[in-house]
Amino acid sequence: MTNQTGLRVRPAGLADARAIAALHADSWRRHYSGAYSDLFLDGDVGADRSQVWTTRLGATDGKAATFVAEDEEALLGFIHVALDDDPAWGSLVDNLHVIYDRKRQRIGRRLMGEAARAVVEHGPGGLYLWVLEQNVNAQAFYEELGARCVERALAAAPRGDPAHLNGMPAKLRYAWPEPAGLLQRQ
């Protein structure tokens, strides 16, 4: 659906894998430095994200939903939701990233709204995500959208490789027990 600013949000397809992976790697380099190791961010992160997104967007099992935001020129952001991920907390927003120089233009809000709509249409259950403890800007964004911080834990290493982390960074769980409420925050 296109709005008056030319922003369009649509389901992602396999043809988007390359552009999503490039945005994902760029965003991790800019925002996850400190928690993720320089060795990983300066090295394998591009190839790693390409592999992840090619696999995800090639899947046809209906267990996930991915949306991209774009204008007529470029990909501006994306969100990926693993449906019914957790029996207690519900569906998981696994990744949400907006292109660096287009932050604070309500693109993240639009993408969260689209994800909430997909979850609500899928069936009952909550919505949750993990955010790095160092990522206070994203925490402010989730709080603005009505999420509550409900748990602190150690961050998981990308691809399960501890060498991809610096030490033992923490992550926070933010939850929306009633994701329909997000639809009112658009």
Ligand SMILES: CC(C)(COP(=O)(O)OP(=O)(O)OC[C@H]1O[C@@H](n2cnc3c(N)ncnc32)[C@H](O)[C@@H]1OP(=O)(O)O)[C@@H](O)C(=O)NCCC(=O)NCCS
């Ligand atoms: C976090 C992110 C997805 C938010 O998307 P966005 O398009 O920049 O945010 P929006 O413009 O939709 O913001 C909606 C509201 O959230 C709040 N908010 C957003 N970013 C904020 C920030 N940096 N500091 C404080 N509040 C913020 C504001 O209330 C904002 O409304 P306002 O701009 O009218 O004040 C985006 O900034 C991003 O990609 N960050 C880098 C990657 C990242 O951290 N992803 C999350 C991983 S868990």
